[in-house]
Amino acid sequence: MASKFGVNVELHNGSLNPYKIENSRPIALVGDDTTLDPGLHVFSTIEKALDEVGEGTIKNALEDFKATGIYTQIVLSSFKKEDSQDGENLKRCLNAIDNLKKAESSVKVKPKFILAPEYNDSGVYEKLKQVAQWLRAVYAIEVDATTETEALLAVDTLQTKTAIITYQKVARVDKVVRPASAFLISLYASVMSQTEYGFSQTYSNRVISGIIEVEQKVEFIQGMGCEADRLRANGITAIIADDGLRAWGGETRDEDFSSLHTYVIFYTAIDTIFDAQKRAIxxxxxxxxxxxxxxxxxxxxxxxxxxxxxxxxxxxxxxxxxxxxxxxxxxxxxxxxxxxxxxxxxxxxxxxxxxxxxxxxxxxxx
Structure with a gap:
């Protein structure tokens, strides 16, 4: 209680939270697993996650991430797969993707990259898009195609803002053939985490770690119209052979902004502003x-x-x-x-x- 006579000094905090850019980029991996209980799990490294999982698409993707050498926090949203129950498995996958909305409150981690490898369905694409918009995250889509024409037809009805779309299969360092999505997500996450302002960089035209070969070759010719450029113009990221195996993409399938890079910059700014200004309310x-x-x-x-x-x-x-x-x-x-x-x-x-x-x-x- 302040004194009635004399001098009183009161200290008040008139400052706001600092505008601190959160540059940790946790990856959320959705898939089936034989060991984990259905739900959300968080691990500080890929290796620790591998120690806890059983068999399934989650383990397959974790092996992809391990091959890239990435060091990152990872959120697993797992479900049990039923044999010969494709409809039920799709439903469980969609629910597991939706559960990521609760990640920040449940496991204190807000994913900034999302993928559900080996689950290639239009419903999965749409659910990934919805949750990515909710979290302001980048997500990966794998379309079923083996040629440029098939890939372009597969994305014809898709509208995406922050999706990395791929159709190529790659050979991992241990020669296991895998979808490319985990390797591209790992590349982008690594680029972003290098510096405080790494979110302003792109993954395109960078060598991809963890792979030694591409199954579906894509033509890339400087100075001429080619497959790689046509795919890129339609929002599909291609993997090209040019002084190493490189990503060639970063375009959106969106009528507002043509570059994924633009969304990432503004989404990062929005997250930073939200966090800094909430104490002013x-x-x-x-x-x-x-x-x-x-x-x-x-x-x-x-x-x-x-x-x-x-x-x-x-x-x-x-x-x-x-x-x-x-x-x-x-x-x-x-x-x-x-x-x-x-x-x-x-x-x-x-x-x-x-x-x-x-x-x-x-x-x-x-």
Missing amino acids: DKKMRDVLKNVVDSLEAFYRRLVANNVVVGFLVTVPQDLNDNQTVAEGKIYIKHEVQEMPLLKNITNRIYRVDNYSIKLIEELKG
Whole structure:
């Protein structure tokens, strides 16, 4: 209790949570397993997960991740597979994917990559998409195809924002033939985790670890239209042989943003803003509003300094914040942000000229 006479000192926290970018990128793996109880399980490494699982698609994918050498936290959403019960197994797979919405509250981990290897069904694609939007995560889709034409037909009706779509099979380092999805997810997760701002990088045009061969070869020719470019333009990631086995993709099947890289940058910013601003709720507006705007600007300046965004403008526009809106305790903050674009095409124009012939005569004189 404050004293009645003399000097009292009160300490109040007027600051908000720092704008700290969460760059851990846990992977969520959905599949069947003979040992694990159905539900969510979290492990700090791939090796620890392998020690606990039995047989099934989860173990198969964990072996893929192990081959890449990735070191990451992993969430397993498991279910029991019934023999000769495809409809029931699909239902259980869909439920296991949906369970990932509860991961943050159940196992204190929010997955940023999701995959359900070997379960190639349109229902699985749609459920992965829904949960990925919920978690603002990247997910993998494996379509059943062996050629470019089949792959393009398989994705014709798909609309995706953050999906890595693949159809090729690859030979793991132990020569086991596997879907490519786990290797591509591992590549992207590794790229993101390298630095605090690794989320602004792409997995495309990087060598894929853990594989030695591709079953379905894809034509890649610089300077000409080719299979790899056509697949990429349609949102399918191809694996090409060019100074190693490389990923060639990163495009979306979305009418708003054509690049997965754009979604990842803005989704990361959104997660960071949510976490930083939640402590401002229920505090006096005058005490925190300026701090909210100043902190936002400082956050974006960091992104500019680290080549994540080109520029930004943060405002509290009067046309959105009228007397009634402010009186209700609502504030609208406008963010205008341009992300740093990726270099996707270089055009070299070479002209044959004869302007320099005189140099030959000058050399003779000299």
